[in-house]
Amino acid sequence: MRAVFDRRELTGPFDIVGDVHGCADELELLLAQLGYRVEWSGRDVAVSPPPGRTLVFVGDLVDRGPRIADVLRIAMAMAEQGTALCVEGNHENKLSRWLAGAKVKTGHGLQMSIDQMEAETPDFRSKAKDFIDSLPPYLWLDGGDLVVAHAGLREDMIGQTCGKVRSFALYGDTTGETDGYGSPVRLNWALEHDGAPAIVYGHVAAPDVQAVNNTWCLDTGCCFGGRLTALRWPERELASVPAALEYFTPARPLTARTR
Numbered sequence: 115m116r117a118v119f120d121r122r123e124l125t126g127p128f129d130i131v132g133d134v135h136g137c138a139d140e141l142e143l144l145l146a147q148l149g150y151r152v153e154w155s156g157r158d159v160a161v162s163p164p165p166g167r168t169l170v171f172v173g174d175l176v177d178r179g180p181r182i183a184d185v186l187r188i189a190m191a192m193a194e195q196g197t198a199l200c201v202e203g204n205h206e207n208k209l210s211r212w213l214a215g216a217k218v219k220t221g222h223g224l225q226m227s228i229d230q231m232e233a234e235t236p237d238f239r240s241k242a243k244d245f246i247d248s249l250p251p252y253l254w255l256d257g258g259d260l261v262v263a264h265a266g267l268r269e270d271m272i273g274q275t276c277g278k279v280r281s282f283a284l285y286g287d288t289t290g291e292t293d294g295y296g297s298p299v300r301l302n303w304a305l306e307h308d309g310a311p312a313i314v315y316g317h318v319a320a321p322d323v324q325a326v327n328n329t330w331c332l333d334t335g336c337c338f339g340g341r342l343t344a345l346r347w348p349e350r351e352l353a354s355v356p357a358a359l360e361y362f363t364p365a366r367p368l369t370a371r372t373r
Contacts, residue, residue, distance in 0.1 A: 132332030136179020173203025173264035178223030202249035
Protein backbone atom coordinates (compact mmCIF):
# COMPACT_ATOMS: atom_id res chain seq x y z
CA MET A 115 0.00 0.00 0.00
CA ARG A 116 1.36 3.38 -0.98
CA ALA A 117 1.96 6.11 1.56
CA VAL A 118 -0.54 8.93 1.88
CA PHE A 119 0.37 11.93 -0.28
CA ASP A 120 -1.50 14.50 1.81
CA ARG A 121 0.91 15.41 4.61
CA ARG A 122 -0.08 19.03 5.02
CA GLU A 123 0.28 18.62 8.76
CA LEU A 124 4.07 18.41 8.29
CA THR A 125 5.41 21.95 8.36
CA GLY A 126 9.14 21.34 8.18
CA PRO A 127 11.58 22.90 7.94
CA PHE A 128 12.62 20.71 5.00
CA ASP A 129 15.76 20.06 2.98
CA ILE A 130 14.62 18.94 -0.48
CA VAL A 131 17.24 17.00 -2.47
CA GLY A 132 17.26 16.68 -6.26
CA ASP A 133 17.84 13.53 -8.32
CA VAL A 134 20.64 11.51 -6.66
CA HIS A 135 20.90 8.65 -9.20
CA GLY A 136 23.22 6.50 -7.13
CA CYS A 137 25.71 9.27 -6.35
CA ALA A 138 26.13 8.44 -2.66
CA ASP A 139 29.49 10.21 -2.27
CA GLU A 140 27.95 13.49 -3.35
CA LEU A 141 24.84 12.85 -1.25
CA GLU A 142 26.96 12.39 1.86
CA LEU A 143 28.85 15.62 1.11
CA LEU A 144 25.60 17.52 0.56
CA LEU A 145 24.09 16.15 3.76
CA ALA A 146 27.18 17.24 5.69
CA GLN A 147 26.89 20.72 4.17
CA LEU A 148 23.27 20.84 5.33
CA GLY A 149 24.23 19.80 8.86
CA TYR A 150 23.35 16.08 8.77
CA ARG A 151 25.71 13.50 10.28
CA VAL A 152 26.10 10.22 8.36
CA GLU A 153 27.66 7.26 10.18
CA TRP A 154 28.28 3.83 8.64
CA SER A 155 28.73 0.54 10.47
CA GLY A 156 29.45 -2.00 7.77
CA ARG A 157 26.46 -1.79 5.44
CA ASP A 158 24.23 -0.21 8.06
CA VAL A 159 23.87 3.56 8.16
CA ALA A 160 22.51 6.08 10.65
CA VAL A 161 21.82 9.69 9.71
CA SER A 162 21.31 12.37 12.33
CA PRO A 163 19.54 15.49 11.05
CA PRO A 164 19.86 19.02 12.40
CA PRO A 165 17.23 19.59 15.10
CA GLY A 166 13.73 19.74 13.65
CA ARG A 167 14.66 19.37 9.98
CA THR A 168 13.33 16.71 7.60
CA LEU A 169 14.94 15.57 4.36
CA VAL A 170 12.76 15.16 1.26
CA PHE A 171 13.96 13.28 -1.83
CA VAL A 172 12.38 14.18 -5.19
CA GLY A 173 12.84 10.61 -6.48
CA ASP A 174 15.25 8.97 -8.91
CA LEU A 175 17.49 7.69 -6.16
CA VAL A 176 18.60 4.82 -8.38
CA ASP A 177 20.34 4.06 -11.73
CA ARG A 178 23.46 5.54 -13.34
CA GLY A 179 25.66 6.13 -10.28
CA PRO A 180 28.27 3.93 -8.55
CA ARG A 181 26.60 3.46 -5.12
CA ILE A 182 22.92 2.87 -5.81
CA ALA A 183 22.37 0.45 -2.91
CA ASP A 184 23.98 2.89 -0.47
CA VAL A 185 21.70 5.71 -1.60
CA LEU A 186 18.76 3.40 -0.96
CA ARG A 187 20.19 2.50 2.45
CA ILE A 188 20.40 6.17 3.43
CA ALA A 189 16.86 6.94 2.24
CA MET A 190 15.39 3.78 3.77
CA ALA A 191 17.10 4.29 7.14
CA MET A 192 15.99 7.90 7.36
CA ALA A 193 12.44 7.09 6.28
CA GLU A 194 12.24 4.36 8.92
CA GLN A 195 13.30 6.74 11.67
CA GLY A 196 10.94 9.45 10.41
CA THR A 197 13.60 11.96 9.38
CA ALA A 198 13.10 11.71 5.61
CA LEU A 199 10.33 11.57 3.06
CA CYS A 200 10.57 10.51 -0.57
CA VAL A 201 8.37 10.49 -3.65
CA GLU A 202 8.49 7.89 -6.38
CA GLY A 203 10.56 8.64 -9.45
CA ASN A 204 10.24 7.01 -12.85
CA HIS A 205 13.54 5.19 -12.29
CA GLU A 206 12.29 3.66 -9.02
CA ASN A 207 9.15 2.57 -10.83
CA LYS A 208 11.11 0.61 -13.41
CA LEU A 209 13.52 -0.87 -10.87
CA SER A 210 10.57 -2.10 -8.81
CA ARG A 211 9.22 -3.92 -11.83
CA TRP A 212 12.60 -5.61 -12.36
CA LEU A 213 12.74 -6.55 -8.67
CA ALA A 214 9.31 -8.13 -9.10
CA GLY A 215 10.69 -10.32 -11.89
CA ALA A 216 9.26 -8.42 -14.86
CA LYS A 217 11.14 -8.14 -18.13
CA VAL A 218 12.13 -4.50 -18.59
CA LYS A 219 14.34 -2.60 -20.99
CA THR A 220 17.66 -1.89 -19.30
CA GLY A 221 18.50 1.47 -20.87
CA HIS A 222 18.91 4.86 -19.16
CA GLY A 223 21.14 3.42 -16.42
CA LEU A 224 18.90 0.62 -15.15
CA GLN A 225 21.55 -1.98 -15.94
CA MET A 226 23.81 -0.35 -13.35
CA SER A 227 21.08 -0.78 -10.73
CA ILE A 228 20.58 -4.40 -11.77
CA ASP A 229 24.29 -5.17 -11.57
CA GLN A 230 24.63 -3.57 -8.15
CA MET A 231 21.40 -4.99 -6.71
CA GLU A 232 22.35 -8.51 -7.85
CA ALA A 233 25.40 -8.19 -5.58
CA GLU A 234 23.10 -7.52 -2.59
CA THR A 235 21.29 -10.09 -0.47
CA PRO A 236 17.77 -11.23 -1.33
CA ASP A 237 16.62 -9.67 1.96
CA PHE A 238 17.97 -6.26 0.98
CA ARG A 239 16.39 -6.49 -2.48
CA SER A 240 13.06 -7.38 -0.87
CA LYS A 241 13.27 -4.44 1.56
CA ALA A 242 14.24 -2.09 -1.28
CA LYS A 243 11.23 -3.19 -3.31
CA ASP A 244 8.91 -2.73 -0.33
CA PHE A 245 10.33 0.75 0.21
CA ILE A 246 9.92 1.75 -3.45
CA ASP A 247 6.40 0.34 -3.57
CA SER A 248 5.45 2.43 -0.52
CA LEU A 249 6.43 5.75 -2.10
CA PRO A 250 3.66 8.22 -2.96
CA PRO A 251 3.55 9.88 -6.40
CA TYR A 252 3.81 13.29 -4.75
CA LEU A 253 3.73 14.97 -1.35
CA TRP A 254 1.53 17.86 -0.26
CA LEU A 255 3.25 19.56 2.67
CA ASP A 256 3.45 22.63 4.91
CA GLY A 257 -0.23 23.44 5.27
CA GLY A 258 -0.66 23.17 1.51
CA ASP A 259 2.07 25.67 0.64
CA LEU A 260 4.52 23.08 -0.75
CA VAL A 261 4.23 20.20 -3.23
CA VAL A 262 7.08 17.82 -4.05
CA ALA A 263 6.67 15.61 -7.14
CA HIS A 264 9.36 13.92 -9.17
CA ALA A 265 8.46 15.50 -12.53
CA GLY A 266 6.19 18.25 -11.22
CA LEU A 267 2.43 18.62 -10.93
CA ARG A 268 -0.22 20.97 -12.24
CA GLU A 269 -2.12 22.83 -9.54
CA ASP A 270 -5.48 21.37 -10.65
CA MET A 271 -4.09 17.86 -9.97
CA ILE A 272 -3.20 18.48 -6.32
CA GLY A 273 -5.36 16.33 -4.05
CA GLN A 274 -5.98 13.67 -6.71
CA THR A 275 -4.42 10.22 -7.11
CA CYS A 276 -5.77 8.86 -10.40
CA GLY A 277 -3.52 7.23 -13.00
CA LYS A 278 -3.25 10.41 -15.05
CA VAL A 279 -2.02 12.37 -12.02
CA ARG A 280 0.49 9.68 -11.07
CA SER A 281 1.80 9.54 -14.64
CA PHE A 282 2.25 13.32 -14.68
CA ALA A 283 4.03 13.26 -11.33
CA LEU A 284 6.47 10.58 -12.53
CA TYR A 285 7.00 11.58 -16.17
CA GLY A 286 5.83 15.18 -16.59
CA ASP A 287 3.87 16.68 -19.47
CA THR A 288 4.95 15.51 -22.94
CA THR A 289 3.66 15.74 -26.49
CA GLY A 290 4.16 12.04 -27.19
CA GLU A 291 6.93 12.89 -29.67
CA THR A 292 10.68 12.48 -29.31
CA ASP A 293 13.46 14.89 -30.21
CA GLY A 294 16.63 14.27 -32.19
CA TYR A 295 18.26 12.70 -29.14
CA GLY A 296 15.41 10.22 -28.63
CA SER A 297 14.13 12.06 -25.55
CA PRO A 298 10.47 13.00 -25.01
CA VAL A 299 9.42 16.45 -26.19
CA ARG A 300 8.27 18.14 -23.01
CA LEU A 301 5.65 20.82 -22.41
CA ASN A 302 6.66 23.49 -19.93
CA TRP A 303 3.77 23.25 -17.48
CA ALA A 304 5.60 25.57 -15.04
CA LEU A 305 5.01 28.58 -17.32
CA GLU A 306 1.29 28.36 -16.53
CA HIS A 307 1.66 27.92 -12.77
CA ASP A 308 0.08 30.84 -10.92
CA GLY A 309 2.70 30.84 -8.16
CA ALA A 310 0.94 29.01 -5.32
CA PRO A 311 1.72 26.54 -3.92
CA ALA A 312 5.46 26.14 -4.43
CA ILE A 313 6.16 23.03 -6.51
CA VAL A 314 9.58 21.40 -6.20
CA TYR A 315 10.63 18.65 -8.58
CA GLY A 316 13.47 17.13 -10.62
CA HIS A 317 13.44 14.69 -13.56
CA VAL A 318 14.86 16.93 -16.32
CA ALA A 319 18.52 17.77 -15.79
CA ALA A 320 19.94 21.21 -16.48
CA PRO A 321 23.22 22.87 -15.46
CA ASP A 322 21.45 25.11 -12.96
CA VAL A 323 18.26 25.10 -10.90
CA GLN A 324 15.29 26.13 -13.02
CA ALA A 325 13.07 28.48 -10.98
CA VAL A 326 9.86 29.63 -12.71
CA ASN A 327 6.65 30.95 -11.12
CA ASN A 328 7.51 29.50 -7.69
CA THR A 329 8.40 26.11 -9.16
CA TRP A 330 11.88 24.74 -8.61
CA CYS A 331 13.55 22.02 -10.70
CA LEU A 332 16.43 20.67 -8.60
CA ASP A 333 17.89 18.16 -11.08
CA THR A 334 21.29 19.63 -11.82
CA GLY A 335 22.67 16.46 -13.38
CA CYS A 336 24.94 15.05 -10.71
CA CYS A 337 25.23 11.67 -12.44
CA PHE A 338 26.15 13.48 -15.66
CA GLY A 339 29.05 15.31 -14.02
CA GLY A 340 26.97 18.29 -12.88
CA ARG A 341 25.96 19.01 -9.30
CA LEU A 342 23.73 17.60 -6.57
CA THR A 343 21.43 20.32 -5.29
CA ALA A 344 19.09 20.85 -2.36
CA LEU A 345 16.52 23.54 -1.58
CA ARG A 346 16.08 24.54 2.05
CA TRP A 347 12.45 25.25 2.86
CA PRO A 348 11.01 27.65 3.95
CA GLU A 349 14.27 29.59 3.68
CA ARG A 350 14.34 29.08 -0.13
CA GLU A 351 18.10 28.78 0.02
CA LEU A 352 20.04 26.53 -2.35
CA ALA A 353 22.96 24.27 -1.45
CA SER A 354 24.94 22.08 -3.83
CA VAL A 355 28.07 20.01 -4.28
CA PRO A 356 29.87 19.22 -7.56
CA ALA A 357 29.96 15.70 -8.95
CA ALA A 358 33.31 13.98 -8.60
CA LEU A 359 32.96 12.40 -12.05
CA GLU A 360 30.69 12.02 -15.02
CA TYR A 361 29.25 8.65 -14.03
CA PHE A 362 26.88 8.30 -16.97
CA THR A 363 27.02 9.94 -20.38
CA PRO A 364 23.72 11.67 -21.20
CA ALA A 365 22.00 11.09 -24.51
CA ARG A 366 22.44 14.78 -25.20
CA PRO A 367 24.86 17.24 -23.59
CA LEU A 368 23.76 18.53 -20.20
CA THR A 369 24.01 22.12 -21.48
CA ALA A 370 21.47 21.28 -24.20
CA ARG A 371 18.87 19.94 -21.81
CA THR A 372 15.83 22.16 -21.37
CA ARG A 373 12.54 22.00 -19.57
